[in-house]
Amino acid sequence: MVEKASESKLHKVKVRPKAKVKDLNFYYNSVHALKNINLIVAEHKVTALIGPSGCGKTTFLRCFNRMHDLYPGNRYQGEILLDSNQVNILSPKVDPIEVRMRISMVFQKPNPFPKSIYENVVYGLRVRGISKRSILDERVEKALRNAALWDEVKDRLHDLAFNLSGGQQQRLCIARALATDPEIILFDEPTSALDPIATNSIEELISQLKEQVTILIVTHNMQQAARISDYTAFMYLGEMVEFNQTNVIFTQALQKKTQDYVSGRFG
Numbered sequence: 001m002v003e004k005a006s007e008s009k010l011h012k013v014k015v016r017p018k019a020k021v022k023d024l025n026f027y028y029n030s031v032h033a034l035k036n037i038n039l040i041v042a043e044h045k046v047t048a049l050i051g052p053s054g055c056g057k058t059t060f061l062r063c064f065n066r067m068h069d070l071y072p073g074n075r076y077q078g079e080i081l082l083d084s085n086q087v088n089i090l091s092p093k094v095d096p097i098e099v100r101m102r103i104s105m106v107f108q109k110p111n112p113f114p115k116s117i118y119e120n121v122v123y124g125l126r127v128r129g130i131s132k133r134s135i136l137d138e139r140v141e142k143a144l145r146n147a148a149l150w151d152e153v154k155d156r157l158h159d160l161a162f163n164l165s166g167g168q169q170q171r172l173c174i175a176r177a178l179a180t181d182p183e184i185i186l187f188d189e190p191t192s193a194l195d196p197i198a199t200n201s202i203e204e205l206i207s208q209l210k211e212q213v214t215i216l217i218v219t220h221n222m223q224q225a226a227r228i229s230d231y232t233a234f235m236y237l238g239e240m241v242e243f244n245q246t247n248v249i250f251t252q253a254l255q256k257k258t259q260d261y262v263s264g265r266f267g
């Protein structure tokens, strides 16, 4: 099914939806950080979230895996509907642990657990109660292959993850995120702590991964957004100002604010 984004301020963009964000508001106690956000996240595409510091990109990303539940006083209003079953993942009736199995996150700095490479990858599977060695072995190989790390680590799976380079650690975190077969992976500035070579390999990986999973990425790097994303959403002061195909946002954005931001006039 192909639908149109409904918000009048946004371009009418036809996308195949993986998730629909409807009238989303988010509060850190009295701080109203997200204001009436509407967005359709396109299936098997990369959607970049861009905007100046403090506009709400990370706050928005973290709604998708209920990270805000970890702190008291945070409050969601509105819905994020997953297309697979039309469940509102923000509903208090939905278990956040289950949401995090379906929607994984990769953070700014690689954050492997103080465990072996193998145990990092199987972590989410063990939480799910999977303990059969043959299944775990198979999933480890598959996730590491998909994260383009298998060849580099296949002979040292039981080494401590901290012994890997920064770029390898980030690919390990991607393998860990992939191991539970998520529907969506959230990337929060995944290359900001990496050198250009490691950045390049993560970007290539993200472009390949969209064949199996839907991707939402926060980036400060305009060129990165232009290189790897299919769609771009521009946020400003907690609002979703404009959403469209990435090439449209970068060359013929409708809103003046978007034009000014992508051309580096502020931010």
Ligand SMILES: Nc1ncnc2c1ncn2[C@@H]1O[C@H](COP(=O)(O)OP(=O)(O)OP(=O)(O)O)[C@@H](O)[C@H]1O
Binding pocket: 028, 031, 033, 051, 052, 053, 054, 055, 056, 057, 058, 059, 060
């Ligand atoms: N824990 C918190 N408590 C109160 N306000 C917060 C909290 N975290 C973020 N905010 C506020 O919410 C707004 C959005 O912050 P957020 O971190 O989502 O922005 P961002 O666009 O990701 O910024 P950056 O690009 O600098 O990472 C900001 O005004 C910020 O000060």
